[in-house]
Amino acid sequence: MIGSHVIGLSRLGFKRDIKITLEKCFISDKNEFHKLKDDLIEIKKKILYKNWLIKILNQITYINVGDFSLYDHILDNIFNVCAVPNRFGSSLSLKNYFNCARGDEANQPMEMKKWFNTNYHYIVPEYNIKTNFQYNKNCFLRKDLNFANIFKSKIKLIIIGPITLLKLGKIKDNILKNKLFLLPKLLESILRMIINLCKLNNNIKIIQIEEPVSILNLSKIWLENIKNVYSLICLYFKNILFTTYFDEINKNLINYLKDIKFYAVHVDLNNNQENYFMKINLKSKYISLGLVNGRDIWKNDLEKSYYIISKFNNRKIIISTSCSLIHSPVDISLENKNIKKIKYWISFGVQKIEEINIINKLYSDLNSGLFINKKFIKNIFFIKNKKKSKLIFFKKVQNKLRKICFQDFNFRNNINEDVHKNYFKKNFLTTNIGSFPQTRKIRKIRSDFKNNLIEKIFYEKLIKREIIYILKKQLDYRIDVLVHGEPERNDMVEYFAEIINGYAITKNGWVQSYGSRYVKPPIIYGDLFLKSYMTINWIKFSQKFIKKPLKGMLTGPLTMIKWSFIRNDQPFYITAIQISIILNKEILKLERLGIKIIQIDEPAIREFLPIKKNKYNKYFNWSSKSFLLIYKNLKNTTQIHTHVCYSDFKNIINLIDNLNVDVISIETARSNFDIIDSLKRYKRSVGLGVYDIHTNRKMSIDKAIYIIKLILSNIKKDKIWINPDCGLKTRKWKDIDKSLINMVSIKPLLN
């Protein structure tokens, strides 16, 4: 058998075992915390134990220590080297670890950011001139290593490399000019840590140092430093597994690394990248092939994997997942009838580990017993079965796709601005982004209906009652353009996915988003088409009750894809176009109903941006095309809004411009000067998200006015709308009442 390993494993437990205790810890006082802590550690041990056992049962060469985290692995690594931000003091306790992640009475939490192009958020390290790295002798790794001794297995120690730890961090003072200044001390602490941990447990046979920043554009000075750091590390340690994932390693970096004697270099073969990696010439003894995709949910095509391996026949190889399995749900065997029809095409985390075992056996001994051959044959069967399944291909959809031509992309070139102005004559129009508080009552109505406890008619009656309440509230606040409030939607993507054919919803397919927050992305498995209209019923009803304009509310194709698991048998953009065709039908129906404004949310538009700059244009091209298709045959008098949930749109301002929407609503509550600058180039209307809905604090009138006045230097007042910076579903009525009154009250102060 050749060697095998798994880059990382899910930390949720099979049934989100850790969530409840974790969340209790977040809100507990000192005494309670003390008691809860022991429970938490017990749960963690159970999860670790199961994770190790799965690997052992599947004959994976190494069990992992260092891939578990109670909140986030970057935060763990910050604690490993004592880089706690000053405002949280120097304590390395678990309580302080949670304080850093969640904030405490006095301090803002550390920032979170999306982990490369995934939906996982990591905690952003903070540095300043005084950051004093040291090896934390009580780091979590130590305890986990002790515990791992119950198995006598070979251990793979996992840490985040010093370059990634620095590069992803933020400088928090005005003195430190260059993060690389901190590198020597950081490197020293990491070396000390590895030496100490290896002394502690001599089952550590291999050290996975993750440097995902290797896929980014790196300046010469960073490249030189990576070379120096790893030359030194590999001088001390002969068993370093240099680990990259998500994309190709930066070409220039390969030159810098070519003489370093790594034990192995791990590469992600997820996107047909084998040809790229076949050619790279590194001195590592082994190449670790990330064959089993850690980011999708499809069965590995074992035949294809075998073929890829054969291309590397001049190298010594180890077999692995492309990246950590935290991006994939835990175990398909927990699924019930919801995805019964497609279950045999799917692999979640546990099944992916089994696949590594099969690939390994296949490769090592083609004549291995009947058992494995059986699994291989079964795999070939299911892969073939999927390729021609009637569940996937629908002639009607395929025909529509084939017929799409240039004229179908409505560029909205001849928008009549005067018509738009005639509907809404005032400057600084106010509106909302869509959702309103999801009260316990609303959730119960939905879950009762789902569990067949109430009839459809009754369910609709109850939801309509909620809509009326939300509409009345907005009239009280004197909002100009109203929304129905989305009480029928749990999660916006899941809501639409339930209605669209070709989508499946899992029961337990949870994936960590951050800390104790998990998401359950629906699965797109086949051609997408509508079973019925998706929003019309609710909008039609709402419209009857008000004279003021009502905004229709849809989710765009990019978000529908990015927040789902998608097909691996066709490119993204084909799936996007299928969604756009559906949205087109819906939007035309809304127009026919007399809805004059329609919002198509695209909160994931930025997350989709490829990692490599040279892929930006391709993304801009297909994503804007799919958006323009939604407007096919739409009148130019219907006003289109979109909403994105972040302010950092420096790199995508051109893309947003190409969507040809009339109004884009963005987050400005935590505004910085970057947005104001970016807006200089933007010629259309902008909805300013002046109310920060991510905290339960009341909206500040002064701050909002200050920001709007700054923005007025770049955008005319008849192009400015005022709104919260996202939907209000996570807020309570008592929080939003005052804030929305405040929001409307700033209008007269601006005119």
Ligand code: MET
């Ligand atoms: C994550 S963006 C959310 C937009 C959606 N319309 C809402 O208001 O909830």
Ligand SMILES: [Zn+2]
């Ligand atoms: Zn949003």
